[in-house]
Amino acid sequence: MKTQTSAGFRDPASAPRVETVEVPEDRDGQRIDNFLTTRLKGVPKSLIYRLLRTGQVRINGKRAKPDHRVAAGDAVRIPPVRTAERADPGVPPTGQTARIEAAILSEDRDFLVIDKPSGVASHGGSGISFGVIELLRTARPRESALELAHRLDRDTSGVLVLAKKRSALTALQAEIRAGRVEKRYLALLAGKLPQQRLNVDAPLRKSVLQGGERMVRIDEEGKPSRSRFSEVERYAAATLAEIAIETGRTHQIRVHSAHIGHPVAGDEKYGDREFNLKMREHGLKRLFLHAARFEFSIGERSYGFSAPLPDDLSKVISSLQR
Numbered sequence: 149m150k151t152q153t154s155a156g157f158r159d160p161a162s163a164p165r166v167e168t169v170e171v172p173e174d175r176d177g178q179r180i181d182n183f184l185t186t187r188l189k190g191v192p193k194s195l196i197y198r199l200l201r202t203g204q205v206r207i208n209g210k211r212a213k214p215d216h217r218v219a220a221g222d223a224v225r226i227p228p229v230r231t232a233e234r235a236d237p238g239v240p241p242t243g244q245t246a247r248i249e250a251a252i253l254s255e256d257r258d259f260l261v262i263d264k265p266s267g268v269a270s271h272g273g274s275g276i277s278f279g280v281i282e283l284l285r286t287a288r289p290r291e292s293a294l295e296l297a298h299r300l301d302r303d304t305s306g307v308l309v310l311a312k313k314r315s316a317l318t319a320l321q322a323e324i325r326a327g328r329v330e331k332r333y334l335a336l337l338a339g340k341l342p343q344q345r346l347n348v349d350a351p352l353r354k355s356v357l358q359g360g361e362r363m364v365r366i367d368e369e370g371k372p373s374r375s376r377f378s379e380v381e382r383y384a385a386a387t388l389a390e391i392a393i394e395t396g397r398t399h400q401i402r403v404h405s406a407h408i409g410h411p412v413a414g415d416e417k418y419g420d421r422e423f424n425l426k427m428r429e430h431g432l433k434r435l436f437l438h439a440a441r442f443e444f445s446i447g448e449r450s451y452g453f454s455a456p457l458p459d460d461l462s463k464v465i466s467s468l469q470r
Contacts, residue, residue, distance in 0.1 A: 167226045174314045176220040177321075180205065180212045182295075184226065185271075191229055193271065197356070199227060240278040240286055248283040253307070254453055258316035260284070260294070261442075263455040264308040266434050270299040280308060293317075298324060298396065303414075306333070306439025306455045319446045324396065330443040333391045333401055334380070334457060336436035336464070337410040338423040341387050346377040348404045352397045363417075364399040366407055373397045375404045383468040385426060386413060390440070401437060412437055413464075430467040433460065 175183055184196045184205065203211040204227040207218060218224065247265065254261040262280065264270070269279035278286075281296050288294065297309040297320045311317035323329050353370030355363050374394040381388040387410070391401050402418045405411050411419040413427045413436040427436070438461060443452045457465070 165228055169224050169226060171218045171220055171222040171224060173220045175218060177217050177318050179214070180207065180216045180218055180224070181214040183218050183224070187226060188229055195229070199229070201356075240283055244278060245283050245287045248280060249287055253455060258311065258313055259297070259320075259451070260310045260312055261453045262308050262310070263458075264300055264305055264439075266303050266305040266458070266460075269302040270296055270308065281310070284310065297321060300439055301399070301435075301437075303435035304333075304437045304439060305458055305461075307442040307453045308439070309442060309453065316446075320444060323444050323446065327394055328444065330441065331393050331396065331439065332441040333393070334438045334440045334461075335389055335391055335401060335405065336413040336427070336432075336461075337387045337389050337405055338413065338420055339385065339387065339410050340382060341377060341379050341389065341410060344379045346408065348375045348377065348408060349373070350404060350407055352400060352403060354398050362398060364397070364403045366403065371395070371397060373400050373404070375401060377405075377408075381465075381469075385423070386468060388465065402435075427464065430464050431460075432464045436461055436464065 169187065171178075171183070175186075181193070181196055181200065184199075185191075185193065188196065197214055199205050200212060200214050205212050206225040207216065207222050209223075209225075248262060248268070251262045251265060252260065253263050262284075264280060271279035271281045281294070285291065285294055291312060293311075293313055295311050295314075295317050297311045297317055300306065300308050309320065311320060320329075350366045350373060351368060351370035352364050352373040353367035355365070372395060376392040376394070378390045378392075379387055380390050391405075393400055399418070402412050402415050406415070406418040411423065413419070414424055414432050414434050415437075416424070416435075424432075438457055439455065440457070441452070441454050443450070445451070
């Protein structure tokens with residue numbers, strides 16, 4: 149007997165079943181959410197996180213949190229997921245792929261670095277068919293090991309590093325976890341900072357709202373989060389600041405900036421509405437947050453990548469200076 153679905157008729161025997169897979173050596177140390185992403189091709193991140201939150205994914209019989217890192221030989225239980233019922237996003241438009249390729253800043257045998265444009269997600273999911281990783285994999289089908297080494301919010305522009313080899317990925321992520329990576333951002337903040345240099349040490353806790361939207365708040369039970377603010381230039385109603393983050397929490401700069409009373413310009417989630425309207429008069433049409441510098445060392449080799457402030461943000465600065 150066949151069962152009718154919205155996609156037509158499906159044989160119950162072909163329905164997805166619980167799968168238990170063993171973590172291979174080359175995935176040792178990978179986060180479980182990323183491991184599942186590579187296993188469940190085409191499944192949105194939002195669904196993967198839902199499976200993890202509801203305890204449907206288990207590692208060696210135990211529930212797993214999204215940031216749990218798997219070890220070689222672990223037994224991972226993956227619940228039934230009907231990937232065939234999702235619409236195939238197809239091939240990304242040539243223009244999108246070309247735009248990302250044109251944004252490449254640097255490349256060697258281990259890493260590929262781009263100056264990510266604002267408005268482009270790091271990866272697909274939650275209604276987004278193609279992010280940076282999907283676009284680059286389409287442009288470079290032979291680069292089968294290409295992975296994001298870290299992420300930037302969709303509205304944030306700037307330096308984004310991808311690894312071309314598994315060994316390079318694990319080495320860089322180890323440096324990130326150890327806090328030995330220097331990440332510097334440029335942000336336009338509301339008002340005048342109380343001092344030219346300011347350290348913020350405020351733990352952050354992430355939650356997901358019913359509709360799937362991520363929200364982050366200051367919470368004593370949250371994860372340790374540290375940011376260093378330095379004034380670059382001051383204007384009548386705003387300050388251009390360089391912000392170095394010692395930890396890489398979701399929305400860290402945006403929440404810390406709002407916490408000290410100087411939200412980031414153009415931030416619709418944590419920002420100040422009146423300040424955002426005032427900055428629109430200077431031509432700001434998006435979040436003024438740019439990943440300007442990313443530095444790290446692996447062994448005896450040092451890396452440093454920079455991305456200049458994009459034209460749309462530079463024009464805002466010019467207007468404020470006038």
